[in-house]
Amino acid sequence: MSFALLFSGQGTQHPAMLPWLADDALVRDMCTRLGIDDWRQSLADPGWAERNDNAQTLLTGLALAAWGQLAPLVASPAAVAGYSVGELAAFSAAGVVEPATAAALAPLRAEAMDRCAARVPGGLLALSGLPESRLEQLRVEAGLALAIRNAKDSVILGGPSAALDQAERAARDAGAQCTRLRVHVASHTPWMREAAEQFAQTLADVPFHAPRVVLFSNARDRIRDAAAARTALAAQIATTVRWDECMENVMARQVRCVLELGPGQALARMWNQRHPTVPARACDDFRSAAAIAAWLNSHADR
Structure with a gap:
């Protein structure tokens, strides 16, 4: 099986997302960070769902939990990339940081960005x-x-x-x-430069590892070592997300299919428009982790 794993960004979160996701330790830890009991019920409130700190913490936690539940059923991906805040979960899926570390970093990333946005809405x-x-x-x-x-x-x-x-x-x-877009910060622009610098200081004390699978960054192309991963994860907060190049880099790995992990189908739709010969589906399309694994496996021998 040769597939790519793409982690969604924020803006399309909704109460019915990831209908197959079980309530595991990562989900419960995320709810504790957010001070909520039921994340689906909380997402039903648009004001709560669109808050940057809530969205980044929730989407990172859910993506980590979703991949943790799906990974035992499938082979290792041939390539991994994350869109905007999706990079936190993507770097974890590639083995750069532990899932608990990525979950803890999400609210710190959002906090740094919100401070910049408070000065320049x-x-x-x-x-x-x-x-x-x-x-x-x-x-x-x-x-x-x-x-x-x-x-x-x-x-x-x-x-x-x-x-x-x-x-x-x-x-x-x-x-x-x-x-x-349903966001209230100028993400990936020079207005977030102070946030990127602050997040870089935060990451300086975080254990990073070289990726175990091919990992592509929004800001630095392929990530090959821990130092590049640390730099790229902070830099993308204030620099352009070159998602078109990420898709080309992934396509160059000759994957047979692509799976979007997160809310909605935006990344899968973009991929299918750009590379219609390599099918992409979103986890939101499925009712169970087993169904996702079956779809991925169906492309293994093609």
Whole structure:
């Protein structure tokens, strides 16, 4: 079996996500960190679900638990990558940090980012449907940064709220498809530089290991050792997520299928649009871990 494992970012979390996930120690520990009893019930409150500290802690904890429950049923992945905050769980799945360590780091990452956002309120705006040059022109004119690049004509811009409003109006007038993401920080932009520096200081005392499987970073391409992993995990907070390059790097491993682990199907959908000959599915599509394993196994001999 040759498959890639992709960990989702935040913004698409919902109460019915990961319907097969059992209530294990990692899930209970996550609930304790968040001060809640039922994470699905908490996600039903949009205000609670969209808070950056809640979302990062919850999504990291659930991703760690989900992979912990699925991993015994499948072979080791041929490649691993995480989208935005999904890198915490991805690095853990690759053996860089222990699951408990990744879970503990999530609220610290969110806290550092929230401090920056308190000084300059901001967010993220997804744009598509225009030529790359026009998207770049909109970005420059609004004074925003390129937060995430999913494709040449599909990007996410980040920055202060007023600048996002300006860019959204201009983009709609130009005929672009616009979506204001359910986040309230300008992730992966220079406005998060202090957060990245603070998180780097936090990571300095954390035990890191070289990846046990091929691991790709949003900021540093392939991660080959502990030092590069530590640097990349902090750097991506304030630098562009080059997800299009991550997908190309994963495809170069000649995987036979791709599994998205997290809420929604955004990464699987992007993959299928870019590489339709290599099927991608999301864990949210399945009702049991056994069904996910069966789908992965069905591609083992193709």
